[in-house]
Amino acid sequence: MKINWGTSIVLAFVGFISFIMYFIITMNVDKAYDHELVTEDYYGVELAYQNDIDRLNNANTLSENVSYKKTKDGLVITFPKGLDYKTIKGKIILYRPSSKQLDFETPISLSDAHLLVKDKRLLDGRWNLRIEWEYQGKPYLFKEEIHL
Template sequence: MKINWGTGIVLAFIGFISFIMYFIVTMNVSKDFEHELVTEDYYGVELAYQNDIDKLNNANTLSENISFTKNKEGLLISFPKDLDFKKITGKVTLYRPSNMKLDFEEPIALKDSKMFIVNDRLIDGRWNLRIDWNYNGTDYLFKEGVHF
């Protein structure tokens, strides 16, 4: 049986459309490809973004900003040494962009100018570190991407 060019084009279109439909259904149904936003209240976070800009600008005025080091045991966060660590309050949030279930938040509890987060919750991959903190009534923010 001989297939003419018109039939070949129709078969090619049907094959292409079948492939695209298979791809769409697989991506939407499979649990391997979760589609999550970084935060539940995405639009609410975006509306408060100017506050974040102000906090980042406050942090840029400090003589020394927050620094961190990562090792096998976990993440060591160092606050500015010229500040009284007893007056620092706030929270440390670690977002996992690929899996919202791994996100966690810890209150800042300092015995000196350092805070340590144990590695048992930090699986390998990319994390977004966000430290929202307050010192003497002034709000500060530190954001950085971390890879373990």
């Protein structure tokens, strides 16, 4: 059987379209290629971004900002000295970019200037640390990418 150039072009297009469709179906069905949104309400979070900028600016006006240190017990978060730690309220959010199931949020409850996040919840790798806290009615924010 002899194939002319018109048939060859049609077969090439059909082969190319089949190849592309295979990859589209594989990427949508296979769990190994699972893709998650960074946040469920992406646009709502972006609209509230100015609040984050204001909170970061408030934190930058402090003489000392929040700090953290990895210890054998976990992640120790230290709040600025000179503040009445009993009146600090807020939450600590640890976000794992590679897996939504590992994300967690912890309320801030201080008995001294330090807060310990237990090591059993923290796997090695990259985390985004976000500390939203309030002191004397003024909101503050500390966020940083950390590697454990």
